[in-house]
Amino acid sequence: MASKKIDLRYFPGFLPLTYLCLFLLYAPLIIVLVYSFNDSVSITKWGGLSLRWYSDVFFGPEAPKFQTAAFNSLTIAVIAATVSTTIATLAATAMIRAGNFKGRSFGFVLINLPIMVPEIVTAVATLIFFSAIGFTTGYLTILIAHIVFCIPFAYLPIAARMQSIDNTYEQAALDLYATKFEAFKLVLLPLMAPGILSGFLLAFIISLDDFIITNFVKGAGIETLPTAIFGSVKRGIQPNIMAISTLLLLVSVVFVTLSYLVGRAGEKSK
């Protein structure tokens, strides 16, 4: 490294500002995490360490509701992530490997639109669309909406990975008598695997966490975990919400970390 890195602490006020930001971001999370182990019915008074609210989540009066919601969330996340990752992989192949075809830039905008459009707009538009075509809202509408808005999140790591793979590998495969499909399946796809897995995990977590769009298109009588939590909170915050939030946080952290590690392992193996 030729030049010395700039030490951010030299900027006046930078350090306190950093601490303030970190505090605002993480203090609420830490409070939720700590109070999820609180042995008290109050959400503000500490009554000693306990796992009673975790047991309440799994065996308490609200347990069946949360279990159904969790089941819906998980199945939707798995299916949405799988389908959107498949679409994103094919889209990336077309965008990056098929040369400069007509409508390429338009395709790029189309794929990434869900990231750029405010989520509430997408939510309202999707709801209007479903009711306009007379589609009954429910599990299927949530799933379709999730697949669509997960595509760009799956696309980004996949496209980044594909861009970094030299196309002479596929040329070598073609040269060695592979058909285009075999070159894709036997050479490009395995090399893409880290990017694809990374995209899948990202899509999964995005789907699992989504509230706004889900809340609009879900219709009555079906809940995902985020909407169930929201429904509960509206009737007053119970300590069991903190336990369930902590569990959700844990799943998120695990998946985001996995996605990061997979991406990094892929970088190294090149």
Next chain:
Amino acid sequence: MATDVQVKDIAIDIRSVSKLFGDFVALDKVSLGIRDNEFFTLLGPSGCGKTTLLRTIAGFEDVSAGEIVLYGKDIASLPPNKRPVNTVFQQYALFPHMDVMQNVKFGLLRQGVDEVEATKRVSEVLELVQLNQFANRLPSQMSGGQQQRVALARALAPKPKVLLLDEPLSALDLKLRQAVRLELQQIQNETGITFVFVTHDQEEALTMSDRIAVINDGQVQQVGTAEEIYEAPKNKFVADFIGETNLIDVKVKSVSGGKASCILPGGAAINCSAADGAKAGDGHLSIRPERVALVSPTKGTFVGTVTRQIYLGTDMHVDVQLDDSETVKVRVQNSKVAKIPEIGTKAGLNFDSDAARLLVD
């Protein structure tokens, strides 16, 4: 050059192939007859179109015009996987997720060879490139030289009719490069497969090839054996690009039957060989530095001042500046170094008339 060879002896007949990238002409009506079982080299400076020509043969680039005939069959419109030619890529392009065995087996399996047969063939070619004990290594666990040989084995395994090699030695260090040159020649001999080898390194081309095509600006300048190209260059580009040469402006009085009579800058007349197509008028003579002799000033056809001496190990390079300001390069064997005049002193220059050659401009 290929006219005296029977058509069946031609492996690849490239018939006025042109390739345009937009307005840019990368290949300009290239015609070449590459013979069966030949080590054929495409030699030229960077950007002259060597890789492009190789890629049109492999099928990675469409030709804009012309035909590519492989053993009598026009393959110009076939996709790469339907052409019985294989490529050794410059950066090898070994599949990083497959071990050596799987890499080399790839082409065989795609051709429908059964697993047992393919495994047998793989050990054969790995033997040929002396890599048997590495069959289960990943490419990333091998040195550059070993990877290069895996790439060679992978391309040879399906027994292609023609093997295309795009500067396969450029990533290796000098010593290894020289060893691999010999090895490549041997393998070509043993397998009897026609090799089309691309390089911008003239030494590589001269030492390895049966015949060489010198290319510049997308055009074939000359085709011939190493000796023909070095001893009888056709034009200024070839004379200058292959080895070192002195280019001397002369007045050409007459050209006939491969001989020319010219007037040297000092007024002396000389009879020398002439390239096909050389004409009377202003012309250029090429004289190789090692064909010029340093003599005492009184005995020289030319007289000049020694301006530079460069020690080259086996040889000594000497620059002699003539009185009319042109500089002549001379190469003297080191055993004769004792006789080289000091820098700043006068020296005479002599050469036999058969050392000079009149070029086409």
